[in-house]
Amino acid sequence: MVDAARQPNITxxxxxxxxxxxxxxxxxxxxxxxxxxxxxxDKCNGCGECTKVCPIEVPNYFEMNLAPRKAAYVPMSQAxxxxxxxxLENCIHCYKCVEACGKLEAIDFSMEDKISWEDIxxxxxxxxxxxxxxxxxxxxxxxxxxxxxTSMEMERxxxxxxxxxxxxxRPSDNKNPERIAFINCVGSRDKRYNQYCSNFCCMYSIxxxxxxxxxxxxxxxxxxxxxxxxxxxxYEEFYDRARELGIxxxxxxxxxxxxxxxxxxxxxxSEDVSLGKVIEREYDMxxxxxxxxxxxxxxxxxxxxxxxxxxxxxFMEYHPKLRPIxxxxxxxxxxxxxxxxxxxxxxxAQGLAASSRASRILHSxxxxxxxxxxxxxxxxxxxxxxxxCGLCAKACPYGAILxxxxxxxxxxxxxxxxxxxxxxxxxxxxxxxxHFTDAQVLAQLQALLAVEPEKKILAFxxxxxxxxxxxxxxxxxxxxxxxxxxxRVMCSARMDSDFIYEAYRLGAGAVLYSGxxxxxxxxxTGQIVGATRAExxxxxxxxxxxxxxxxxxxxxSAAEGDKYARVLNEMQANLDKIPTLTxxxxxxxxxxxxxxxxxRMREVPGVDEALQYQMKILASQKAGEEVAK
Amino acid sequence: xxxxTKTTFADEVRAIPGGEHLEMCYSCGTCVSKCMIxxxxxxxxxxxxxxxxxMMNEREGAFQSPTTWxxxxxxxxxxxxxxxxxxxxxxxxxxxxxxxxxxxxxLESVQVDEKLCSGCGICVMVCPYEAPHLVEKKIKxxxxxxxxxxxxxxxxxxxxxxxxxxxxxxxKGIANSDLHKQILPKKQGQPxxxxxxxxxxxxxxxxxxxEILESYSPDVKVVHIPCSGRIDPQLAxxxxxxxxxxxxxxxxxxxxxxxxxxxxxxxxxxxILDQMFTQIGILNNRVRFVQIGTQERGRIRHEIDxxxxxxxxxxxxx
Numbered sequence: 001m002v003d004a005a006r007q008p009n010i011t012x013x014x015x016x017x018x019x020x021x022x023x024x025x026x027x028x029x030x031x032x033x034x035x036x037x038x039x040x041x042d043k044c045n046g047c048g049e050c051t052k053v054c055p056i057e058v059p060n061y062f063e064m065n066l067a068p069r070k071a072a073y074v075p076m077s078q079a080x081x082x083x084x085x086x087x088l089e090n091c092i093h094c095y096k097c098v099e100a101c102g103k104l105e106a107i108d109f110s111m112e113d114k115i116s117w118e119d120i121x122x123x124x125x126x127x128x129x130x131x132x133x134x135x136x137x138x139x140x141x142x143x144x145x146x147x148x149x150t151s152m153e154m155e156r157x158x159x160x161x162x163x164x165x166x167x168x169x170r171p172s173d174n175k176n177p178e179r180i181a182f183i184n185c186v187g188s189r190d191k192r193y194n195q196y197c198s199n200f201c202c203m204y205s206i207x208x209x210x211x212x213x214x215x216x217x218x219x220x221x222x223x224x225x226x227x228x229x230x231x232x233x234x235y236e237e238f239y240d241r242a243r244e245l246g247i248x249x250x251x252x253x254x255x256x257x258x259x260x261x262x263x264x265x266x267x268x269x270s271e272d273v274s275l276g277k278v279i280e281r282e283y284d285m286x287x288x289x290x291x292x293x294x295x296x297x298x299x300x301x302x303x304x305x306x307x308x309x310x311x312x313x314x315f316m317e318y319h320p321k322l323r324p325i326x327x328x329x330x331x332x333x334x335x336x337x338x339x340x341x342x343x344x345x346x347x348x349a350q351g352l353a354a355s356s357r358a359s360r361i362l363h364s365x366x367x368x369x370x371x372x373x374x375x376x377x378x379x380x381x382x383x384x385x386x387x388x389c390g391l392c393a394k395a396c397p398y399g400a401i402l403x404x405x406x407x408x409x410x411x412x413x414x415x416x417x418x419x420x421x422x423x424x425x426x427x428x429x430x431x432x433x434x435h436f437t438d439a440q441v442l443a444q445l446q447a448l449l450a451v452e453p454e455k456k457i458l459a460f461x462x463x464x465x466x467x468x469x470x471x472x473x474x475x476x477x478x479x480x481x482x483x484x485x486x487x488r489v490m491c492s493a494r495m496d497s498d499f500i501y502e503a504y505r506l507g508a509g510a511v512l513y514s515g516x517x518x519x520x521x522x523x524x525t526g527q528i529v530g531a532t533r534a535e536x537x538x539x540x541x542x543x544x545x546x547x548x549x550x551x552x553x554x555x556x557s558a559a560e561g562d563k564y565a566r567v568l569n570e571m572q573a574n575l576d577k578i579p580t581l582t583x584x585x586x587x588x589x590x591x592x593x594x595x596x597x598x599x600r601m602r603e604v605p606g607v608d609e610a611l612q613y614q615m616k617i618l619a620s621q622k623a624g625e626e627v628a629k
Numbered sequence: 630x631x632x633x634t635k636t637t638f639a640d641e642v643r644a645i646p647g648g649e650h651l652e653m654c655y656s657c658g659t660c661v662s663k664c665m666i667x668x669x670x671x672x673x674x675x676x677x678x679x680x681x682x683x684m685m686n687e688r689e690g691a692f693q694s695p696t697t698w699x700x701x702x703x704x705x706x707x708x709x710x711x712x713x714x715x716x717x718x719x720x721x722x723x724x725x726x727x728x729x730x731x732x733x734x735x736l737e738s739v740q741v742d743e744k745l746c747s748g749c750g751i752c753v754m755v756c757p758y759e760a761p762h763l764v765e766k767k768i769k770x771x772x773x774x775x776x777x778x779x780x781x782x783x784x785x786x787x788x789x790x791x792x793x794x795x796x797x798x799x800x801k802g803i804a805n806s807d808l809h810k811q812i813l814p815k816k817q818g819q820p821x822x823x824x825x826x827x828x829x830x831x832x833x834x835x836x837x838x839x840e841i842l843e844s845y846s847p848d849v850k851v852v853h854i855p856c857s858g859r860i861d862p863q864l865a866x867x868x869x870x871x872x873x874x875x876x877x878x879x880x881x882x883x884x885x886x887x888x889x890x891x892x893x894x895x896x897x898x899x900x901i902l903d904q905m906f907t908q909i910g911i912l913n914n915r916v917r918f919v920q921i922g923t924q925e926r927g928r929i930r931h932e933i934d935x936x937x938x939x940x941x942x943x944x945x946x947x
Contacts, residue, residue, distance in 0.1 A: 139709065141924065190711035226657045255663035255709055258835065258926040267835070267926065271658030276675055278662045280835075 001080040014041075014081060019115075021123065021305055024400075024414040025331030026361055028120040036111035038086035043106035046074075046082035050097035050107065058090045060163075064153045067163035072097045072107075077161065122331045122358035125315060126351060127301060129337040132187035132194065132291040139256040140186065140288055146172040147264055147285045148257060151182065151201075151208055154287045158211065168212065170285050172264035177284035179220040181268055182209060183254055188291030189226060196312045200343040201289040202229045206239055208287070209247045222248040222281070224270055232345065250279075257286060292341040305332050306399060308524050314340045325353045328417070328524050329398065330369070333357050372418030372435050372490055374400075377605070378408035380430035392422035392431055395493065397524035419523035420494030424533070429498075429604045436489055438496070438601055439610035445503055446611060448485040450618055453507035454583055457571050459486045460495045462530075465516035468558025478565035481572035483509070491515065491523050492530025497537055498601040500551070505594035507587045509575050510550045512567065513537070517555045527555070544590055547583075549574035638686040638726075645725060647718025654680045660706035660716050665831055665887070671695045676706065676716050683723060692727040696720060698734045701784045702758075703887045705923070728781050737800065738780035739789060745797035748774030752789035752798060755858070757889040758782045761789055761798075786888035788858035791898070803859060811852050812868050822850040824875035824937060825868045829857040829895075831887035832879050832921045833929060841930050849933060857881070857918070858891025862902040865916045874941045875915055879929065882922040892920060914939050 004010050013032065020031035056071035063069075071087045086097065086107065093109075101107045131152060135143035142148045147170050149157075160166035170177050182205045188198040202225065209221045228249065230236045243249065254270035266283045294313035295301070302309050307327040308316040315338050318326040325333050335354040336347040361367070376392075383389045386406050393403035400415035401422055409431070411422075420433040429438065449456055461467040467488050473480060489495060492515025503511050513534045521527035534553040541551045554567050575583075601607060642648040660676045661667060667674040679696040691697060702717040710716060743766065752761040753776065760782035763774050776798070778789070787803045796805050812825060826842065826849055833839055842851050850873075854860065857880025865876045878899060880892035899918040906913040919932050 139924070185711075191713045192708075192711065226655070251658075252662065253657035253659045253711065255659045255661075255706075256924055258924050260837075261927045269662045269834075271661035271675075271677070273656060273658045273677075276661075276678065277672070278667050 001078070005080045012080060014083070015085070018301075018304060024412060025329075025367055026121050026364075027414075028123060028331065030118050030120045030123070032116050032118060034114040034116070036113050037083065038088060038107060038109055038111050039084050040106050040108055040111075041081065041083045043104050044083045045104065045106075046084065047104075048074075048084070049100040049102075050084055050086075053096040053100040055094060055096065056087075056090050056092060058087070063163050064150070064156045066153060066156055122333065122361045123305065124333045124335055124351075124354045124358055125301065125305065125307070125327075125338055126335040126354075127295050127298070127338040129292040129314075129341060130295050132293050134186050134288045134290050136193070137186065140183065140254075140286075141257050141259065141266075142288055145257065145259045145264070145266060146170075147177075147259075147266055149285070149287055151204065151287045151289045154208060158208075158215075168216070170264070175284075176216075177219070179222075179281075179283045180212070180285045180287065181222045181224060181266075181281075181283045182287045182289060183268075184223065184225040184289045185253065186288040186290045187293075190291075194291050194293060194312065196341070197229065198291045199229075199341040201291070203235055203238070203343060205287075205289045206230075206242045206247075210238075210242050210245060213242075213245045213247055220248075222250055222283070224250050224252060224254050224268065226251070226253050232343070252279075292337060295338065298338070305329060306397075306524070307332055307334075308521075310340070311519050312340075314338060325350060325357050328522070330367070330414075330417075331358075331361055367414065369414065369416070370418045372420070372433055373413050373416040374411050374418070374420065374422050374431050374433050376409050376411055376431050378430075380428055381408035382428050382430070384408040389427075391425045391427065395421040395425040395529045397421065397526055397529075417523060419491035419526040420489060421491065421523070421526055421529040424494050424496035425529065427600070429600055432604070433490075433494065436494060437606060438498070438604045439606040441487060441489065441496075441499055442502065442601070442607055443610045443613070444487050445499065445506060447617070448487070449503065449506040449508055454509045454580070454587060455483050455575075456508055457481065457484045457510045457512060457568060457575065458503050458508045459484055459512040459514065459568070460492075460499070461486050461488055462492045462494075462515035462522075463488055463490045464522040465520060465558050466514035466554075466556040466564065469514075469556040469560045469564040472558065472561030473565040474561075476561050478561055480565035480568040483572060483575075484512075484568050491521070491526040492534070493523065493526040495530055495533070496601075497533060498598045500537055501594045501598035502601065504546075504587070505591055505598055507591075509583065510552065510571050512571060513551070513553045514556050514564075514567075517557055520557055531555075544593060545586075546590065547578055547586060550578075638688045638691070639684050641726060642683050642719065642722045645722035647715055648722035649718075650712070650714045651680060651719050652684060653712040653714055654684070655712065656681065657711060659709050659711065663706045663709045664700075664703075665705075665834055666699050666701075668834075669830065671699055674699055676700065676720065679723065680714075680716070680719060683719070688726075688730075691723050692730060692732050695735070697723050697727055698736060700724075701786070701887055701889070703885070703889060705885060724781075734781045734783070736780070736783065736785055738778050738783040738785070739787075739798050739800045741776050741778065742797045742799065743768050743773075743775045745795045746775040746793075747795050747797075748776065749794065750776070751792050751794065752776050752778075755788050755792040755894055757786065757788065757858075757891065758784050760784075784888060786856040786858055786891050787854065788856060788888065788891055788894055791859040791861040792894070803854060805861075808852060808854075808864060809867065811850075812864065812873075813871050821847050822873065824849045824877060824933070825852060825873050826850070826877040826879065826933065827852050827854050827857070827860055827864070828879045829859075829881060829887075829892070830855050832857070832881045832892075834923050835926050838926065838929050841927070842933075845933055848937070856886070856888045856891035857895030858886075858888060858893075860895045860898060862898055862905075865899070865902060869915060875936050875939075876917070877933065877936055878916075878918045879932075880918065880920050882920045885923055896920070915941060 005012055015037055016032050016034045019033050022029045050072040051070045054070035054072040057068035059065035060067045060069035062076045071090045072084055074084055098107045156162040157164050157168050184201055184205055187193045205223055212219055230239045251273040252270040254268045256269050258267045266286050267280055269280050272279050306329045310316040315334050317324045333354040335351040388405055390403045392409050393401040398415045400412045402410045420436055423431045423433045461470055500511055515530050516527050518527050556564050643651055656677050658677055673695050676696055679694050682691040700717055700720040704717055706716045750763055761776045761778045764777045765772055766775050789798045857878055860878050868876050880895045886892040896918055903913050921928055
């Protein structure tokens with residue numbers, strides 16, 4: 001941190017919050033709120049006279065509330081920049097600090113928050129993580145039994161600069177403990193609280209145990225664990241070292257802790273899995289290795305930066321394997337535990353990777369994006385005639401569409417990622433997606449349903465998940481119906497209802513509408529747009545009197561090849577149940593309605609040409625077949 | 630994909646409601662240490678191992694395991710399980726399979742004295758396990774309705790024994806006559822102890838708590854009962870009649886009762902006794918029911934001390 005402060009190209013804005021982020025990659029505009037510290041940072045020299053005279057003492061967050069701090073304070077002695085802050089919430093306005101500051105005149109109670117806008121090329125998010133509060137787990141008695149503490153509290157007690165100057169003592173009677181225990185996985189790997197593994201705690205507890213054992217060789221240390229996970233370089237060797245030092249490891253998750261009310265000694269009840277027996281052992285002190293959890297304002301940050309969160313609440317990367325640093329919004333990168341809990345080496349590696357990813361943007365004149373962007377035909381946009389619409393802007397997960405009544409909608413190409421949600425949502429077909437135009441998809445539809453359409457199952461697959469699922473089903477040799485015909489679009493958001501109507505107009509036997517699971521969507525909220533539409537379509541077809549199972553909605557990930565095959569086999573079985581004549585009658589009966597609903601698509605520029613071209617191909621195919629005969 | 634899959638023992642268990650989520654167990658041992666059966670009853674008792682036996686399709690091993698038969702479905706483990714497996718549901722599914730396969734519970738069930746049974750059906754209502762049911766039987770040539778207990782369902786809590794108004798239901802060790810013998814002194818005259826404590830076998834988790842109980846001897850006479858649901862207001866009255874000053878009944882905390890709702894039934898019964906005392910105008914400081922939680926180590930000492938310290942007011946019937 002000190003190095004960073006000395007580096008001329010780095011400006012540290014302490015006590016500052018990012019409130020709004022506008023613009024796009026390379027051209028962000030960021031609104032910053034510099035909170036008032038009531039101390040002018042340019043005048044304060046960090047002498048600490050104000051702290052000495054301040055009469056107020058409140059719990060010190062940095063010391064895990066084990067020690068007091070003043071209302072005029074620095075959060076920790078290594079703080080960068082070393083500038084004091086007045087905690088106005090606890091200040092009693094005695095102004096002794098102002099007197100102590102004297103001629104420096106650094107303290108100013110009239111200061112207000114400063115709001116500023118900055119031009120930013122790229123953003124790196126490194127907001128870290130928070131700790132799980134174990135007091136909700138009544139079985140461990142944290143908060144009720146004085147000698148049950150968290151490992152973070154233990155760190156402070158064991159720190160030579162901490163409140164006890166490195167003397168590990170029991171909170172109940174200030175005596176040095178003789179037998180201590182660590183409990184791992186408190187609040188993690190636990191479906192009641194957090195399902196995920198917190199990643200670093202195994203090593204963290206081993207490290208703490210080794211540190212204590214080195215300082216106090218007579219200390220009896222036991223680590224209770226479910227599994228010890230030491231996957232990185234040198235970790236297993238460190239674990240071995242801990243065992244060699246005589247630290248006991250018990251496999252078994254303690255069910256509860258009880259306390260002797262006179263001595264405040266603790267009794268851990270746990271099964272020793274290797275013995276298959278319940279053991280009850282007495283300890284002087286118990287440390288809980290609590291889980292890491294997302295920061296409390298993680299949700300706010302994700303909406304400010306327009307990035308997504310994974311199921312655990314941490315920020316989601318663009319691709320778990322290939323782009324682990326990037327986010328769905330170009331120019332925003334992730335580093336450290338805010339993306340997922342990780343230890344120090346991984347955080348450092350990710351931080352360095354993020355900075356190099358960011359500098360790629362700062363040093364480039366141009367920025368390449370996917371070519372599948374959306375384009376508006378301004379003459380077709382209803383908004384240009386002064387009518388209210390804005391459906392495209394609502395559907396866009398990236399905020400890439402500028403919409404204003406009276407003006408045709410406009411796509412900020414640099415922000416567009418090409419999901420095609422706006423294209424499918426536009427009721428006037430005024431937007432098109434390059435490489436996935438209505439005409440192109442329609443041409444595919446025509447070709448796939450040219451022969452015996454009632455026997456065909458038309459599958460719309462999204463590029464990232466269900467297409468991969470279909471691919472996996474193929475490469476894994478899972479048997480599924482040969483009547484399946486697939487059409488790939490970028491996202492389930494692009495699966496225009498017109499396509500579905502058109503498919504039924506052409507006589508398709510069944511249609512599968514498939515995309516990513518909600519949490520896996522490649523386009524932030526694209527799947528939600530698609531799913532809402534699919535729900536609407538299901539209801540419409542139900543009202544029309546379509547046989548059940550002819551329209552099916554399934555969310556299939558790229559890893560679910562078996563599911564893809566199963567779903568299609570089920571659809572085929574369902575289709576086989578309907579007698580051919582009944583099916584044909586139904587198709588004929590619904591055809592006029594479908595034609596009516598899909599009529600707008602025929603007005604789209606290019607559709608006619610595509611269809612004519614398609615007819616030519618079909619004709620030439622037939623001619624070829626005849627020649628072959 | 631098209632291969633027909635064989636139905637395994639694990640699938641059979643999973644198909645029974647309650648048997649789901651079986652494969653989620655990663656053997657952390659929380660259920661084993663939360664449960665008290667291994668410590669108090671059977672060292673071989675281990676739900677985690679039973680789940681593993683089922684997962685590995687060890688049918689016979691699972692049926693013969695004491696875990697299958699001893700689980701009383703108290704569900705202490707269910708809220709503690711980090712994988713949220715309803716363990717007692719799985720065990721009861723295995724038990725169902727075992728009974729279907731012709732295995733029998735090793736537990737000794739209650740006996741019904743058909744001559745005394747009036748067929749009132751109170752036992753059917755109180756039993757947490759739906760073990761007793763009324764059947765028509767020919768007794769001495771007369772068709773009569775009597776109670777009968779399903780030995781594979783009975784978990785030996787003794788709630789029915791305490792509830793039976795005619796004393797027709799009994800089990801060795803906790804029958805009315807057995808408890809009376811323990812309450813009343815062997816020799817005629819005033820008993821040597823000031824207080825009698827009816828202690829449920831499960832409410833005191835710690836061995837040290839049991840040692841505390843023993844340390845009060847001979848002032849406090851301890852009568853062990855399988856569940857506080859076994860208590861009967863008559864037992865309390867009998868103790869007072871015999872000249873014992875105080876009666877303490879210890880049960881589990883609601884939600885932690887080893888026999889699902891035994892502690893609730895016990896509380897209700899002593900509540901009725903309390904109301905009766907109020908109606909006849911006696912200040913009741915002599916009979917108390919305490920509910921001790923699994924984490925309340927050492928509380929029993931405070932309870933007994935407090936009880937002994939209260940001066941007993943002589944009974945004056947208005």
